[in-house]
Amino acid sequence: MKRNVLLVSFLLGVLLLAACKPAVKPSGNGDAAKPQVLTVMTHDSFSVSESVISEFETQNNAKVSFVQSGDAGQLLNRAILSKDAPMADVLYGVDNAFLSRALAEDIFLSYDSPMLEQIPAEFKLDSRNRALPVDYGDICINYDKAFFAEKGLVVPQSLGDLAKPEYAGLLVVENPTTSSPGMGFLLATIAEFGEDGYLEFWADLRANGVVVVNDWETAYYTNFSASSGRGSQPMVVSYGSSPPAEVIYASEPLDDAPTASLTGKNMCYRQVEFAGILQGTQNRALAEKFIDFMLGKSFQEDMTLQMFVYPVNPEAVLPDEFVKYAQQPAEPASLDPDLLAANREKWIQAWDETVLR
Amino acid sequence: MRQSYGDQEPVKLPAKLPSSLWLWLLPAVFLLVFFFQPLAAIFGRVGNQTIVEGIRGFNIARIGQTLGFTFYQALLSMLLTLVLGLPAAYVFARFDFPGKKLLRTLTTIPFILPTVVVAASINTLIGPNGWLNMLLMRLFSLDTAPIQFINSLGAILVAHVFYNLSVVIRLVGTAWAQLDNRLVQAARVLGASSRKAFLEISLPLLAPVILSASMLVFMFDFTSFGVVLLLGGPQNATLEVEIYSQAMYFLNLPMAGALSVIQLAVTFLIMLVYTRLGKKSTSTRPQADTLRRPASKQAKAFVAVIVIALVVAQVLPLVSLASRSFTRLEAARGERGEVQTGLTLDYYRQLFVNQRQSIFYVPPATAIRNSVYFGLITVLIATSLGTLAAFALNKPGKANRWMDPVMMLPMGTSAVTLGLGFILVFNKPPIDLRTFPILLPIAHSLVAMPFVIRTMKPAIASIPANIRQAAAVLGASPLRVWREVDLPLISRAVAVSALFSFTISLGEFGATSFLTRPEMPTIPVAIYRYLSQPGAANYGQAMAMATILMLVCALAVLLIEWLDSSALLRN
């Protein structure tokens, strides 16, 4: 009997809790015109300050709703699969590796934003302005400063150096079939050694004991020696912006970053992230305003510390940590977008055969 | 033996339809809409683009290799799980020892943890930077970690054993406890040594349940994704990992779809065998006096060895993860050198601070509340629909031969494919991913429902027909019989199902990560957000959040145990 009472009260509790769904933030004001809702789909790494978004919302009497859709690959898939009935008005988070696919699937509307004037030409990879550059970052090898200092080892000066015996077993990279930084690094090696030479380089790397893992989390937190993980490899494929993140998110205040990036010629691959207005939007005007806003100073400045990326708008001021600890490669690797689009799959598969099998 | 009261004249239902059809209605519609529809949409798309085109240029040999490896690792994982699981099941079934309840609770937790947390647990214990390696490095002043275990088949096996051991312990242990132990005694009196008695009597009698537990474990290992991706390394890809990279990185949907069809077919076959085996029940009778303290020296040693093995395999990784959330581990001031360790509560404190002023910041209380909220809706959906289906499956009918394995399918379906299917199908009102509030718990329910059915089905079957008949003779209508007889008798199974659904929802992440709505982040989402950023504090906070998740899961499991044992006392 007692048990039945318990069960009934448990089920009642379930019903009650289910009935009063937790409030999802106090939604807006009852006054004047109802705010227009703008839906923005992004990848999971997207982040922005509350104050910045509310700035846009009050200016335009809008409510911005974000839909996060996994990593960059999942995001793009989602956009492509739902292009007949788009889930959002704006998409942010397609990078140059996936750009060709996004453009081929024709998911974006062209928008010649007035803000584009301020943005350097090198980032504008779509001549029809369907995908507009928002930020960029460099996929670079981070190294454990203390390790190299202690061993008296000179850091590698070029990608080719990585195959030298003194760096045997010291590098961990991500699998390009399951990770975007892994993909970026592969593209950097193709830019450096060319379509004909990159596989040979990878074969040498393999012989030199390169460690390949599936994802950035494992590479950084498990294998890399300077992260809080304290792994075995003092070099990891990560981002040029990881060293400042190490300072900002240290558990004890640090004077100096424990890591730094290798920024020699073609050692970093520049990743540009784009935003675009999705075909079929019902809020085109507002969507355009949001794109302009993303390219504007306040969003661009906020973005750096939220996502650890560089603003494409040169007017945005970089935070101190970035200036101090992040290095920008003078000559990042880049590839012709059309060549990339045509060969992406082939390259990855050849890499897979060479390195993993 | 068992007769169905449903064969008697239904009072309110149209006489021509068997009542099982009505029971099937809701669960079947649910599965059609939320499972088969999205899958069909994906497979339909595969058809459009023609599979041949997708497969062209793709190395067929590699698919074969992947499929082979998937089978191989699943088989190996399953065998290893049995090697440790069977003795453990025996110890739990036959012996009483101090701390047994706690140990049973702890061994259940890994089963319901999200893969991210499982991978982290294993890493904190035996990863290159895990406690064990740090200890060895310090003891022998080594520069590099002596145990290089992650990114190997071994890591996959360890993780799979960690995950699925409780399946064997629970299923086989329960059957073993109910196995008439006089049979073994009879064999012993007839001259069989204890080893012989095990081989000749216990093993053959437990064979069906051991086999069905193995099938379940095999299926989990076969469709494994997260741990293989995170711990197995790039050389060791399972079918599900291949589907993921085909869909997400090669953007080759036809290929991903084709691979999911293979996986679905294998899952269906396994489930077909599994549900068939479930029908053969071993001869059991309630055992009152089977639990003994180990008396002889050998028995004591055996129990001790098994308990230690369980603690090492199941509890140590959890403890290791939790301890990491309290420990600071970094070189000071950017200097290398001695790793400075210290105890700290900082990571827990930081959880409560929105350091970046981010719009996506998740306060821990909110994450827990959201997780609990989704968990409770999952309980409602999965328990009610699963119970209906279990009632339907207990009615005589040929269709059940097929319905049973079909109901199990969501357990082994490619989560990536299903997720993509959701996107394809649920994009307009009334069910729109963006606005439909309970799509996430619905996805969780798909995963939880098979467990509910498996829990409820035997409970319903064990209601003696004569009690129902007695109630009917005393003037109760079928509906009344259900309310007065069936419902009270299955209440405990309902409670266990409810808690199972709850914990499954709590830990589920991989399958449904892109169904999450940013305004309602769950605990696994919060863990993942911290883990995707560099910085010691982020890592520490991820571990802290994972520890909180473990605690919530442990509470739920304790509740299951409590319901279980108090019901036993009542009998």
Place this chain on the structure above:
Amino acid sequence: MLEVKNITKSYEGKPLLKGLSFTVEKGQTVCLLGASGSGKSTLLRIIAGIETQESGSVLWDGRDISQVPVHERGFGLMFQDYALFPHRNVFDNVAFGLKMKGISHEDARRRVNEVLEMVSMTGFSRRKVTDLSGGEQQRVALARALAPNPKLLMFDEPLGALDRTLREQVLHDLRDLLHATHIPAIYVTHDQEEAFSIGHKVILTNEGVIVQQGKPEEVYKQPATAWVARFLGQDNLVAGVVKGMDPVIVSTPLGDLQVGRSCCDELHPGCEVTLLIPPSSIQPAVEGINVVPGRVEDVIFKGQVNQVVFRSGDFSLQFASTSAFTEGETIQISLDPRELLCLEKESM
């Protein structure tokens, strides 16, 4: 042959067996008789080696076998509900013990057929045990226990699951079989009829101790205590005080009665006793010794005889009689002093 010495055992902290000792001689069938839950089965399991005693020893031919593991003792045990192996057919069940002994297939087949014939189950060897009736299962269980030629056979309530008519038949067969094979046997039951008809010796246990042991008729005729008398269905017990000796006179609610038999030696005037009045001592009579007046309260037809409920004052007695009585009739009965038995006062 078998000697059980001072066995003690407790269950969940409560003493269950408090030092039991008895012997089983060659060819003898010993019945352990006692209420359910009195630890008889546990004793059997200790002798079999399934459980271990806390103290005391089990000896076979003078050798302590307490340390010999169960499968090496060479005893046979037939379980309550039989514990047949459900995954094996009749033949394989019966052959199990032979197989464990390493007996060749051919010899085993011969022996199985032999014992199946003994229990009249020839032709059943390929049947599934789960398809057999209760009586058939019982026979298979017996055959299985017999097959390896055990040194000692033990039965744990072997007829408990059978219905009444079948029971008598099986009991009869079992008795013949045991007496024919000369295998020493221990037979545990709570049913006195079973115990009396099959045992050479009956051992009564109560609350972990042996209350009485002896030949069935001795035990029945001369119960050692009021508990034994009651357990054996002799309910005509009355409390009394010894009033005089030679002859012994006991003062009871039925009046002062002369008593011919006593189980306790130190009887003295003033000592409180319980008096057993066996039904056979009661005769309707008008005069003589021990005449008790009263009336017939009830008459129950029992076939050849009538069961008469006789009441005198607050006390009622039952006896069998061939004479016809009517309810309410006032009669007098006499109690034969040679059959009356003085027992120690029933503690309660």
